[in-house]
């Protein structure tokens with residue numbers, strides 16, 4: 001059984017290279033890419049934000065670029081997902097520090113619809129989980145999703161995550177009460193899958 005982990009904090013943002021992708025820090029000139037999906041109803045449907053105006057996407061981008069250090073609870077990184085062969089920014093992926101004492105993280109993901117169905121989110125999430133478990137030293141990573149978000153649930157399952165909770169109407173979103181699934185994976189389960 002793992003002891004409660006001592007996290008490698010403060011942790012400064014690092015890019016992550018995978019087979020087809022480079023996960024890198026957002027730049028302010030990524031606004032067109034970011035806004036191309038944040039302005040779409042099919043992408044924001046199950047997110048905790050609404051379809052954004054360009055100005056709102058600009059503010060989101062500024063917040064993402066300001067995230068450079070993981071040191072205290074609530075800190076997190078947002079990686080722009082860039083395709084290595086053509087430099088196209090196709091989505092982003094987040095990792096938040098939920099608890100230092102218990103070494104908990106939370107992951108989240110978004111791809112532009114043009115780039116879904118090709119395994120890019122799986123590849124990006126594996127890269128982030130490797131960093132979270134092997135370098136930052138997290139013990140457990142969870143994902144929180146709307147049960148109707150079948151693509152996100154399928155991604156959790158591809159990553160070896162386990163559904164641990166179904167909260168009923170715990171979140172008011174876009175004019176209705178919505179349910180949440182909690183999926184999670186432990187560091188030792190991650191290692192066993194490698």
Ligand SMILES: CC(C)(COP(=O)(O)OP(=O)(O)OC[C@H]1O[C@@H](n2cnc3c(N)ncnc32)[C@H](O)[C@@H]1OP(=O)(O)O)[C@@H](O)C(=O)NCCC(=O)NCCS
Nearest residue numbers: 043046109110111116117118119120121122144145151152
């Ligand atoms: C959630 C989301 C990121 C999942 O994207 P996705 O494209 O389905 O996931 P992946 O990129 O891992 O691609 C997996 C698909 O590619 C296929 N695929 C092709 N090549 C693959 C490869 N090398 N590796 C893995 N899968 C591959 C898989 O079979 C799967 O196809 P299927 O959906 O027909 O079963 C995407 O639906 C999304 O951005 N949704 C909107 C935002 C959102 O709701 N985010 C989550 C909030 S909780």
